[in-house]
Amino acid sequence: MTQSIDRRRFNRGLLAGGAAGVMSPWAAPFAHAQNGANYTGPNVVIIRFGGGVRRRETIDAEHTYSPYLRHVLAQRATLFTDMRIASQEGVVTSHAQGTLYLLTGRYDTYSDIEGKFLSERFEPKAPTIFEYLRKTYDIPAHQALTVNGEDRVNEDYLSFSNTHSYGVEFRSSVLSLHWFKIFALREQIKSGGVDGDALAALQKKLAELEARNYRGEATSHQVPELERFWQRWRLHYGDSGFKNPRGDRLLTELAVRALHELRPKLLMVNYQDPDYVHWGNLSHYTRAISIIDQGIERLVQTVDNDPLYRGNTVFVIVPDCGRDTNPLMQISCQHHFNSKSAHEIWAMMFGPGIAQGNIVNKPVDQIDVAATIGYFMSFTPEMAEGKVLADALL
Ligand SMILES: [Zn+2]
Numbered sequence: 001m002t003q004s005i006d007r008r009r010f011n012r013g014l015l016a017g018g019a020a021g022v023m024s025p026w027a028a029p030f031a032h033a034q035n036g037a038n039y040t041g042p043n044v045v046i047i048r049f050g051g052g053v054r055r056r057e058t059i060d061a062e063h064t065y066s067p068y069l070r071h072v073l074a075q076r077a078t079l080f081t082d083m084r085i086a087s088q089e090g091v092v093t094s095h096a097q098g099t100l101y102l103l104t105g106r107y108d109t110y111s112d113i114e115g116k117f118l119s120e121r122f123e124p125k126a127p128t129i130f131e132y133l134r135k136t137y138d139i140p141a142h143q144a145l146t147v148n149g150e151d152r153v154n155e156d157y158l159s160f161s162n163t164h165s166y167g168v169e170f171r172s173s174v175l176s177l178h179w180f181k182i183f184a185l186r187e188q189i190k191s192g193g194v195d196g197d198a199l200a201a202l203q204k205k206l207a208e209l210e211a212r213n214y215r216g217e218a219t220s221h222q223v224p225e226l227e228r229f230w231q232r233w234r235l236h237y238g239d240s241g242f243k244n245p246r247g248d249r250l251l252t253e254l255a256v257r258a259l260h261e262l263r264p265k266l267l268m269v270n271y272q273d274p275d276y277v278h279w280g281n282l283s284h285y286t287r288a289i290s291i292i293d294q295g296i297e298r299l300v301q302t303v304d305n306d307p308l309y310r311g312n313t314v315f316v317i318v319p320d321c322g323r324d325t326n327p328l329m330q331i332s333c334q335h336h337f338n339s340k341s342a343h344e345i346w347a348m349m350f351g352p353g354i355a356q357g358n359i360v361n362k363p364v365d366q367i368d369v370a371a372t373i374g375y376f377m378s379f380t381p382e383m384a385e386g387k388v389l390a391d392a393l394l
Pocket of ligand 1: 051052275278
């Protein structure tokens with residue numbers, strides 16, 4: 001679809017729905033869409049500028065370590081400078097929680113599924129945007145993708161809720177080193193090239209990795225397109241895990257390959273490395289922000305250079321949570337303990353139908369992101385509680 005058609009549709013939608021109602025431009029034809037409706041809307045790439053970042057080191061033009069985002073992308077984007085995570089009982093300014101607020105459009109209270117202290121085996125309490133999308137449209141599992149790091153394996157299992165009539169059937173597929181390792185071990189065992197103690201060791205390792213799945217066998221991800229994706233990855237990088245890029249650079253590599261090979265309609269990239277500042281070294285934080293900035297530049301260029309995505313893809317960039325500004329600590333942003341600035345985030349979005357060079361300073365909410373993605377992709381996130389970010393729209 002061309003950009004001009006998109007624009008016309010957005011504009012028509014705004015006129016039809018009225019600026020206040022902000023009806024989705026595709027709402028009418030798909031109001032009663034059943035599973036199997038063909039998806040013709042824009043692709044969406046969500047970038048979690050994650051691991052908890054403050055406004056100061058990201059969107060503050062004077063102090064940013066993310067110059068591409070702040071000085072280049074901002075010119076073609078709408079920037080919400082005052083997005084917030086609500087201050088209310090049960091809301092936690094941390095990584096998995098913020099990710100769940102983004103995915104579900106709700107501030108639910110989360111605790112470990114078995115109440116284990118400091119364990120974060122969460123289950124989304126309402127459908128995720130992936131479930132809404134795949135329930136509304138016929139989009140295969142390998143085209144609704146989440147790219148995750150390897151430090152928080154629990155996040156690989158946030159990919160679906162247990163909500164009635166939603167759930168695992170409509171999940172997002174996950175690309176991460178954790179899933180690659182499971183794939184590679186299964187392949188090594190299947191190959192028949194190992195036996196005896198070596199085989200037993202591989203089986204033990206595989207069982208350990210599989211045991212980290214607290215959502216059940218249904219998430220085993222044996223989708224043929226993903227198996228082929230990992231086969232190609234394995235041919236290129238081998239099994240050692242040493243040849244591939246590490247940390248957030250790995251996420252960029254996975255996401256770029258996914259765009260080329262799997263052609264996702266909805267892709268979420270969950271960066272995380274600024275969080276290494278917990279260990280007490282400020283340069284880990286600022287350097288990680290720059291690496292994410294480079295990753296964003298590469299993803300935007302990948303989209304701009306691809307006829308399938310160019311002019312037909314919306315980017316939404318948003319942190320999972322902020323960080324403290326604690327003058328009593330040697331590193332003031334070391335943690336994110338529910339302080340005022342840990343609630344202070346932002347969002348940047350650009351693509352067809354979105355105003356360019358637009359800075360919106362009024363307060364908006366992290367849970368508004370899900371409703372806004374529902375608007376772009378023409379699905380109704382019926383249990384989400386946020387509003388469509390209409391100030392971003394042309
Ligand atoms: Zn953290």
